Amino acid sequence: TAADVLAKIKDANAEMRSLFLNSLGHVGDGGNDYGLIVRAFEPAITLVDRSDNAGSTQIRSHADGAIWFLRDVTNDMSIGHSDNTTTKVFVKFTLGGPVFYNNSSAEIGRITSAGFVGAGSGLTGVNADKLGGLSKSSFLRTDAGNYKIRMGSDASGNFDGLIFDDATNVFKFIADQADDVEFAYGNIHAGRLRLNATNDLSLSSTAHAxxxxxxxxxxxxxxxxxxxxxxxxxxxxxxxxxxxxxxxxxxxxxATDASSISDVRLGAEVQTLFAIDTGVTTWYRAATGFVLTGVRIHWQYADDVMSGYKSRPIQKFINGSWVTIAQV
Known part of the structure; x- marks a missing residue:
């Protein structure tokens, strides 16, 4: 019974092995059927009281003097002053809403699903939508109709820095409004490319420019x-x-096409013999594309008479084959 429980609590040497609370009430609300209440008015559980006596600290349940407490009011869990409103809360966690330091009217630090972190209105564009989801990612996001994310300075009137254009999926380095370097669709576009490495190139080198x-x-x-x-x-x-x-x-x-001549040579030698005792003057010519490479001399009637010759063709190497040259 309740009387037995109170009796054991008052007895400093008593041992209470179990306590069953079957009430359907909620701690901190205005109902009457509470399972367990440790409070004066608000907060529900109060620890480390700010005492009215200078230099002393007490642990007690008090409506107006608590320095630290946990409270559940309209889905808020707060750590701070015991005031029933949020104006004196130091740290507040709202289910499905913001987490902020100090209080809701003077936001020194705030993280919300709306997407900003920092003092006052914060730095817009830091999206925390996925922090509680599976992806748990952070990213910069542009507003509708404003597709560029800029990082740099425009103090001189001309923007210098980095720009990502979400509309065209292009990442640029900008100097005085000029697209110095641009990354787009796996390609790099730049006006000039200068590589200053001085390492020597070899078959196995990896540090060349x-x-x-x-x-x-x-x-x-x-x-x-x-x-x-x-x-x-x-x-x-x-x-x-x-x-x-x-x-x-x-x-x-x-020339780099297949019709260019890459080499020239004299082909295999050919021998030509003829009769000398004919009493007729005759011309013997080498074949087309051939040049004379040797003469056979025969002595007859106290005179030198040619009785044969040798020749070789002039050949060119073209389109993978040796070909004898033509003749005019």
């Missing part, structure tokens, strides 16, 4: 005065595809 391609696969490396085609640390062929245009080296045009 510029490279296209993966180091462990096909790549084209470049330093201050060298270009090298490589494949995973091994030299590889460098292909210049002109697609009908011309390639110039040191001011001279270098």
């Amino acid at each position: 510029f490279q296209i391609g993966r180091t462990d696969d096909y790549n084209l490396g470049m330093d201050n005065n060298e270009i090298q085609a490589r494949r995973n640390g091994v030299g590889y062929g460098l292909y210049l595809n002109s697609d009908g245009g011309n390639v110039y080296v040191n001011g001279s045009r270098v």
Whole structure:
């Protein structure tokens, strides 16, 4: 019974092993059926009282003097003064609403689902919508119709800094209203690109100034005065595809299509013999595209007579084959 419980509480040496409270009332409301109440008026539970006696601290339940308490009023949990209103609350947590320090009328620090943090009205645009959700992310968000997020200074009248344009998904570095560098859709756009690394290019180097391609696969490396085609640390062929245009080296045009001649040679030697005792003067000519490489001399009737010759074709290497040149 209630009388038994009170008797055990008054007895300092008594041991109370269990206490069952079956009331349906709520602590801190105005009803009459309370399960357990430790309070004077408000707050429901009061600890560490601000005593009226200077230099002393008491623990007591008091309506007007509590320094610290937890209170549930209209879905608010507050830590601060015992006043029933929110004007003297130091820290307040509102279910589904804001968390702020000091009080609701003088917001020194505030975080709300509306999206701002800081003194007074705060820094707008810091979105905390997802802090209680699965993503738990923080991001900068623009208002409808204002798609640019700026980071920088416009004191000179011209904006200098960074801009993200949510409407076009473009990230820019801006200097005096000029788009110096722009990142968009996986591409980098810039007026100039200067690389100052001085490391030498080699088959295995990785610190050279510029490279296209993966180091462990096909790549084209470049330093201050060298270009090298490589494949995973091994030299590889460098292909210049002109697609009908011309390639110039040191001011001279270098043909790159399949019709260009890459080499010239003399072909296999051919021997031609003929009779000398005919009494007729005759011309013997080498075949088309051939040049004379040897003559056979025969002595007859105290005179030197040619009785044969050898020749070789002039050949060009074109489109992967050796071809004998034509003759006018």
